[in-house]
Amino acid sequence: VSALRKPTESPRTAPVTVALLGTGTVGSALLARWSHLQAEGRLSDLRLCYVANSRYSWRARAGLGAADLSLQRGDADTLCAERLSTVLPAGSIVVDATASDAVAALHSRWLAAGLAVATANKAGAGGELWNFRAIHAHARRYGDSATVGAGLPLLRSLRELRRGGDRILGIAGVLSGSLAWLFDRYDGMRPFSVLVREARALGYTEPDPRLDLSGQDVKRKLLILARNAGHALEAEAVEVESLLPADLAAAAPEDLDSALSALDAPLRKRFRAAHRIGRRLRFLARLDEHGKARVGLEVLTADDPLCAGRGCDNRVALWSSRYRQQPLLIQGPGAGAEVTAAALLDDVLRLAHPTEA
Amino acid sequence: VSALRKPTESPRTAPVTVALLGTGTVGSALLARWSHLQAEGRLSDLRLCYVANSRYSWRARAGLGAADLSLQRGDADTLCAERLSTVLPAGSIVVDATASDAVAALHSRWLAAGLAVATANKAGAGGELWNFRAIHAHARRYGDSATVGAGLPLLRSLRELRRGGDRILGIAGVLSGSLAWLFDRYDGMRPFSVLVREARALGYTEPDPRLDLSGQDVKRKLLILARNAGHALEAEAVEVESLLPADLAAAAPEDLDSALSALDAPLRKRFRAAHRIGRRLRFLARLDEHGKARVGLEVLTADDPLCAGRGCDNRVALWSSRYRQQPLLIQGPGAGAEVTAAALLDDVLRLAHPTEA
Numbered sequence: 001v002s003a004l005r006k007p008t009e010s011p012r013t014a015p016v017t018v019a020l021l022g023t024g025t026v027g028s029a030l031l032a033r034w035s036h037l038q039a040e041g042r043l044s045d046l047r048l049c050y051v052a053n054s055r056y057s058w059r060a061r062a063g064l065g066a067a068d069l070s071l072q073r074g075d076a077d078t079l080c081a082e083r084l085s086t087v088l089p090a091g092s093i094v095v096d097a098t099a100s101d102a103v104a105a106l107h108s109r110w111l112a113a114g115l116a117v118a119t120a121n122k123a124g125a126g127g128e129l130w131n132f133r134a135i136h137a138h139a140r141r142y143g144d145s146a147t148v149g150a151g152l153p154l155l156r157s158l159r160e161l162r163r164g165g166d167r168i169l170g171i172a173g174v175l176s177g178s179l180a181w182l183f184d185r186y187d188g189m190r191p192f193s194v195l196v197r198e199a200r201a202l203g204y205t206e207p208d209p210r211l212d213l214s215g216q217d218v219k220r221k222l223l224i225l226a227r228n229a230g231h232a233l234e235a236e237a238v239e240v241e242s243l244l245p246a247d248l249a250a251a252a253p254e255d256l257d258s259a260l261s262a263l264d265a266p267l268r269k270r271f272r273a274a275h276r277i278g279r280r281l282r283f284l285a286r287l288d289e290h291g292k293a294r295v296g297l298e299v300l301t302a303d304d305p306l307c308a309g310r311g312c313d314n315r316v317a318l319w320s321s322r323y324r325q326q327p328l329l330i331q332g333p334g335a336g337a338e339v340t341a342a343a344l345l346d347d348v349l350r351l352a353h354p355t356e357a
Numbered sequence: 358v359s360a361l362r363k364p365t366e367s368p369r370t371a372p373v374t375v376a377l378l379g380t381g382t383v384g385s386a387l388l389a390r391w392s393h394l395q396a397e398g399r400l401s402d403l404r405l406c407y408v409a410n411s412r413y414s415w416r417a418r419a420g421l422g423a424a425d426l427s428l429q430r431g432d433a434d435t436l437c438a439e440r441l442s443t444v445l446p447a448g449s450i451v452v453d454a455t456a457s458d459a460v461a462a463l464h465s466r467w468l469a470a471g472l473a474v475a476t477a478n479k480a481g482a483g484g485e486l487w488n489f490r491a492i493h494a495h496a497r498r499y500g501d502s503a504t505v506g507a508g509l510p511l512l513r514s515l516r517e518l519r520r521g522g523d524r525i526l527g528i529a530g531v532l533s534g535s536l537a538w539l540f541d542r543y544d545g546m547r548p549f550s551v552l553v554r555e556a557r558a559l560g561y562t563e564p565d566p567r568l569d570l571s572g573q574d575v576k577r578k579l580l581i582l583a584r585n586a587g588h589a590l591e592a593e594a595v596e597v598e599s600l601l602p603a604d605l606a607a608a609a610p611e612d613l614d615s616a617l618s619a620l621d622a623p624l625r626k627r628f629r630a631a632h633r634i635g636r637r638l639r640f641l642a643r644l645d646e647h648g649k650a651r652v653g654l655e656v657l658t659a660d661d662p663l664c665a666g667r668g669c670d671n672r673v674a675l676w677s678s679r680y681r682q683q684p685l686l687i688q689g690p691g692a693g694a695e696v697t698a699a700a701l702l703d704d705v706l707r708l709a710h711p712t713e714a
Contacts, residue, residue: 037522152685153517157510164703165394305688308665313683322699323689326670328509331662332685342679346521 015063016352017089019050021081022097025203026120026146027053029341030097037345046352050088052081054100081106085113093351095344096121108134111141118143118347120340125227126220129234132227140354143347148175148221149314149334151343157328158228158318166320168229170327171287173316174306175221177335178205178212179283181312186281188271193260204312204335208256213243213263215283215295222285222293231291241296243267243283274299280307305329312336372420373709374446376407378438379454382560383477383503384410386698387454394702403709407445409438411457438463442470450708452701453478465491468498475500475704477507477697482584483577486591489584497711500704505532505578506671506691508700514685515585515675523677525586527684528644530673531663532578534692535562535569536640538669543638545628550617561669561692565613570600570620572640572652579642579650588648598653600624600640631656637664662686669693 047063096119104123174180205212226233251259284298309315314334317327404420453476461480531537562569583590608616641655666672671691674684
């Protein structure tokens with residue numbers, strides 16, 4: 001087997017400095033995978049020198065191990081995201097494992113200063129169009145595979161098709177692991193709110209499940225896909241059908257749990273209308289050839305490929321010049337800390353070795 | 358929209374010379390796509406300077422257009438595949454759109470001489486292990502995306518997963534467009550041989566459909582996947598269940614059409630046995646974690662993801678360290694001259710611009 005390893009043709013160079021922002025579920029999973037790959041000798045030319053969350057930061061020129069982080073707080077030289085580009089050596093890689101709008105607003109600044117960015121944070125390229133444009137000017141130093149489908153080969157395939165001369169003629173898919181799970185399970189019998197509570201307990205939804213149910217998370221993913229397909233789409237141009245009734249959308253955090261029941265009646269009605277004609281409900285994102293983008297509940301036939309997949313699987317169909325009749329379909333786990341962290345680390349490795357494509 | 362184009366950062370360099378071998382359905386489709394992309398200005402730094410088939414060759418230092426080829430035969434300086442590495446300038450790209458074993462045997466020689474190769478011909482990396490090894494030593498200059506799934510992101514995804522530190526734990530899929538079509542259609546009522554004749558008439562099978570029905574074509578694709586997954590698999594190590602009864606396998610070309618009926622009784626029997634327990638027949642390729650490889654008919658439940666897809670769709674499930682429970686599933690048109698030619702041209706563009714990953 002070792003005889004089949006790709007020969008390493010690249011010359012040895014100085015190690016690349018990596019900074020990690022965010023130590024929540026994704027950041028922690030990244031640190032665990034980092035330790036694992038480091039033990040296998042795969043990260044020998046990378047140094048994780050800075051780790052920060054919203055309260056603490058850790059710094060070590062020689063590189064941190066995951067163990068360091070559980071033992072000590074940052075030293076006096078507190079790391080500040082705004083100052084990263086002055087602190088890090090040129091060519092360093094910043095990993096954004098936060099969900100912070102403020103951090104996402106810095107992506108283009110870091111890129112302009114010569115840093116590379118690997119991000120699971122969708123608020124950069126999936127936020128305002130001006131911000132996407134500022135980021136996209138440095139597309140080669142921006143690793144975004146974790147932002148849509150947690151590293152499923154969606155953005156990569158889309159780019160490869162365009163690079164090969166294809167136009168993207170359409171995209172449709174289930175881009176939310178939690179909404180995939182909910183509508184795969186929902187049978188019109190058990191109240192929808194009960195499933196939402198179950199999904200939250202399993203960690204499939206955000207702590208506030210309204211972030212999923214509002215469609216805003218899916219909207220950001222569709223914006224990233226659409227813009228990478230070549231459409232200069234303003235954030236407001238996406239038509240979003242929220243699943244949240246007004247009362248639930250407005251509920252205070254402490255009333256949330258009981259307010260969820262407002263979902264039950266309207267969704268039961270929609271489920272039954274679909275069920276009566278042998279169809280199924282799925283929460284889809286859709287982009288057409290002209291850049292028209294929509295996020296919302298759709299009624300599909302049971303044999304529609306977008307009805308397939310299980311659990312939290314994402315699944316996306318992609319039509320292009322060469323895939324006009326039958327689309328390219330990509331399906332798989334598109335949510336969860338582990339696959340997201342793996343996608344982030346893939347991007348880090350790619351950014352550290354840009355010629356080993 | 359133009360504001361979203363990827364900025365071209367690469368400096369202008371001398372045009373890259375491209376040689377095309379094979380002007381059958383795939384080669385012709387490639388020439389058509391070449392003309393189309395050339396008209397869009399996408400191939401301005403490539404020159405198609407040599408085109409050859411088994412009888413003629415064309416040569417023009419300034420680059421050929423598709424129109425040239427229909428009008429004139431090659432000049433006196435007949436192009437000979439064996440001599441390509443002495444004739445072409447360093448850094449040229451040879452496109453193998455033949456199905457010739459003799460041409461595939463030259464891949465490693467061209468690579469060793471510093472040329473790049475883009476191939477739809479599976480006989481190189483999917484043939485003898487020694488030949489795969491000789492080719493793989495120059496993997497970065499070998500474009501093989503057209504060999505499996507006609508450019509579906511299979512080999513690319515497999516490599517990306519390994520590059521990111523994953524082990525490949527299993528691969529299973531429908532790798533033959535013609536066999537996908539046949540078993541998607543076959544209902545146990547119409548004789549299987551009638552469907553085979555229909556598929557041949559539609560151009561889905563090889564002119565001699567035994568090349569598909571024997572499983573040898575699928576075997577080569579599985580060898581390419583398995584070797585790229587890291588298994589040093591000898592060609593003979595793949596267990597292949599041929600669909601051909603002995604009489605049909607031995608039939609002379611002129612008796613082929615009537616001999617096809619020998620397929621009917623055994624397949625009807627297998628179909629009925631599966632149908633009785635609510636299952637379906639699919640012709641699958643399978644690789645396990647330890648490198649055990651098998652090609653043959655399998656009995657699947659109707660909701661198995663490998664039962665999905667329509668027409669000639671390929672579909673492949675891939676399990677790896679990060680996709681342990683739910684696989685990554687990739688489905689789409691995996692056969693046909695157009696998608697194969699597009700995949701070849703993708704590889705040509707990638708080989709011409711290796712840093713624009």
